[in-house]
Amino acid sequence: MRPDTHDYRELFLNDVPLMDARAPVEFSKGAFPGALNLPLMNDEERHQVGICYKQHGQQAAIALGNKLVSGSIKAARLQAWVQFAQTHPEGYLYCFRGGLRSQITQTWLREEAGILYPRVVGGYKAMRGFLLNNLEQTVSKAQFQVLGGMTGTGKTDVLLQLEHSLDLEGYAHHRGSSFGKHATGQPSQIDFEHRLSIAMLKKTNQGHQRFVLEDESQTIGRCSLPLSLYRGMQHWPIIWLEDSLENRITRIVRDYVQNLHAEFTQEHDPQTGFALFAAQLRQSLSRITKRLGHQRYQQLSAIMDAALQEQERSGALDGHRDWIGGLLTQYYDPMYSYQRQQKAERVIFQGDAEAVLNYLRHPA
Incomplete structure (x- = not known):
């Protein structure tokens, strides 16, 4: 399996295909050229899980997420991820911080489809931070x-x-x-x-x-x-x-x-x-x-x-x-x-x- 990466520079220089596992509302506010939004949860599901996390903690939120994304919904999303991974074997997946959502996506791909697919460490937040820092450095130099x-x-x-x-x-x-x-x-x-x-x-x-x-x-x-x-x-x-x-x-x-x-x-x-x-x-x-x-x-x-x-x-x-x-x-x-x-x-x-x-x- 290709390892997870935090080499953001190479990702952008080479236009590496990226699977964005964030919710559509997050994607619409900002993404990266060529990234495809294939979310783990839709906007409403994310909203419900977020409330649960604040009120009852991470384990309860994970349990609710598994309940909301199950059956035919889970199968359809998994199939979309499989198709992306097969079409873009050189790509990576990410979520907002490179944490739970991208790890769950990775786990489901591995356990249910037999596909080992790497993620971007630090996720969207780290990649955006890299780009903003690069912009400021270039302007100054x-x-x-x-x-x-x-x-x-x-x-x-x-x-x-x-x-x-x-x-x-x-x-x-x-x-x-x-x-x-x-x-x-x-x-x-x-x-x-x-x-x-x-x-x-x-x-x-x-x-x-x-x-x-x-x-x-x-x-x-x-x-x-x-x-x-x-x-x-x-x-x-x-x-x-x-x-x-x-x-x-x-x-x-x-x-x-x-x-x-x-x-x-x-x-x-x-x-x-x-x-x-x-x-x-x-x-x-x-x-x-x-x-x-x-x-x-x-x-x-x-x-x-x-x-x-x-x-x-x-x-x-x-x-x-x-x-x-x-x-x-x-x-x-x-x-x-x-x-x-x-x-x-x-x-x-x-x-x-x-x-x-x-x-x-x-x-x-």
Whole structure:
């Protein structure tokens, strides 16, 4: 039998399959990429056992757990564990602290299915602690550069071409602006932190000690940046990406209209998908009504409505260029220009995508 492990680093570096024996409510609050929730107890069973433990102690709680998880319920859960173990012979199982639940799961697999399957010592709590510590250590030791630029200059496109980049918006599954929501939801805060830390761990293991990330506010949608990372972004050097207004509008039409529409139609039937896509665009614009001013909002909203109607009728996207252009020149560009002035002393390089990529790949 492979021994139980506490080598968390290797688990995450190698994307080792993980069976999570915690209750679904625990899993939904935070887990690890690729982990599969195959709980020993469901939420209600865990709740009852927890009350019993507090009132009558561990032995009574174990007895109640065995009573609740028995017969066909136990057989179905055991079968799911067996299937996981057979499909992922290199994997491990864990519970919250690597204690009773994972040990019971191990015992049932061994005694009733003849499968010796190892667990993660310390469980979820220890693995999460390792990732949070790794994140803080990396932020304190590595060098960072911040990629800035006006809206639509293609900062994410540049980052994705660099081996030493950290795609914060990708880990948060959000584009970082009022219009940044995708058709599917964001990860939990805990899952976002895990994704970020694992990315740092893998890149550091590849030898990278210098990272590039996009200039972000403290929150990306509902995900908050780790405080140490956000504080660092306020003084790290900036590389400023430039592009023409026309190119920026074209890119925004691609990302925030064409691709977003495709996301919704992939999740739903075409009619429903378009309706949800259009509703999200309108809602995104309405969120910044106060900052736009009522009159400007009404003007841009009318242009957006006309563009959506034409898109639904013919599939044409050109009408979107007008409200996007207005939003850039009247709202986003003045705001970003002001921010650029405030950070001017930190800008160490500026140029188009080709120049910026060359600089970031071969810094002086």
